[in-house]
Amino acid sequence: MERRVAWLGIGLIAAGVILMAGSAAFAGPGSVGRPGPWGFGGPNVASGPDPGSPGFVPGTTSAPRAVRIVAGGDLRFYPDVVAVKQGETITFEVTTMGPVTHEFMVGPAADVAADTPGTPEIADIGMMATKSLTYTFTGPGPFAFACHATGHYEAGMRGTIVITP
Ligand SMILES: [Cu+2]
Numbered sequence: 413m414e415r416r417v418a419w420l421g422i423g424l425i426a427a428g429v430i431l432m433a434g435s436a437a438f439a440g441p442g443s444v445g446r447p448g449p450w451g452f453g454g455p456n457v458a459s460g461p462d463p464g465s466p467g468f469v470p471g472t473t474s475a476p477r478a479v480r481i482v483a484g485g486d487l488r489f490y491p492d493v494v495a496v497k498q499g500e501t502i503t504f505e506v507t508t509m510g511p512v513t514h515e516f517m518v519g520p521a522a523d524v525a526a527d528t529p530g531t532p533e534i535a536d537i538g539m540m541a542t543k544s545l546t547y548t549f550t551g552p553g554p555f556a557f558a559c560h561a562t563g564h565y566e567a568g569m570r571g572t573i574v575i576t577p
Contacts, residue, residue, distance in 0.1 A: 462495040463576045476503040476546050481557075481571075483537060485510025487564050489557070492571040496549050504557070506534060507542040514559045514569070518547050521556040527565070549575060 459479045461468040471477025479502050482490040496502060506516040517524050517533040524531060534543045549555055555573035558565050 463497040463500075464495075468497075470497045470499075471501045471503070473501045473548065476501040478503050478505055480504075481506045481516065483508045483514035483516065483559065483569075485512050487512075487559075487567040487569045489559070489569065489571045493574060494557075494571065495574045495576060496555070498552060498575050498577055499548070499550060501546060501548040503544050503546045505542055505544045506537055508537045508539055511539050513538050513561060514564065515561050516543070516545060516557060517560055518545065518557040518573070519555065521554040524556040524558045524570075527558075527560045533560075549573065552577075 460477060463470070469477065477500060479494055481494075481504055483506055484490055494502075504516060504518060506514070508514050514537045515533060515535050516537065517527070517531050519531040522528075532545055532547055534545045537543050553573060553575045555575065556570060557573065558570040561569075
């Protein structure tokens with residue numbers, strides 16, 4: 413019995429170290445401290461300033477703006493709303509937290525909802541892996557992003573792009 417308790421303690425410590433490492437990986441300049449996928453808040457996802465915020469620099473084809481997205485084991489994206497200035501080029505850097513493998517599709521909302529072949533997509537983002545996808549938001553939208561791993565979209569694993577003129 414005592415032995416079992418000791419192992420539980422080691423497990424909790426290990427989990428804490430992993431979570432702290434995850435937070436550190438996403439902390440950095442420009443962090444806005446959005447609530448994280450682990451429910452205790454903090455700067456887990458650090459991207460640069462959004463459109464309309466001080467210091468915002470719109471992404472271009474030669475210098476895309478990086479937006480970091482966490483694909484959570486709870487079948488949610490963090491953040492699930494991304495603000496983009498019309499015409500911007502964004503490089504999404506998508507990291508999977510947890511053991512479930514995800515995908516990341518972005519483009520016109522109707523194509524993303526229907527999983528239309530040819531819509532830009534990253535497949536097979538495994539645990540703790542980061543993959544990137546660069547996309548230019550031409551026109552007023554609507555645009556969206558989603559994970560189409562089996563059952564994930566239906567469970568709510570999707571996000572909205574808010575275009576500002
Ligand atoms: Cu998914």
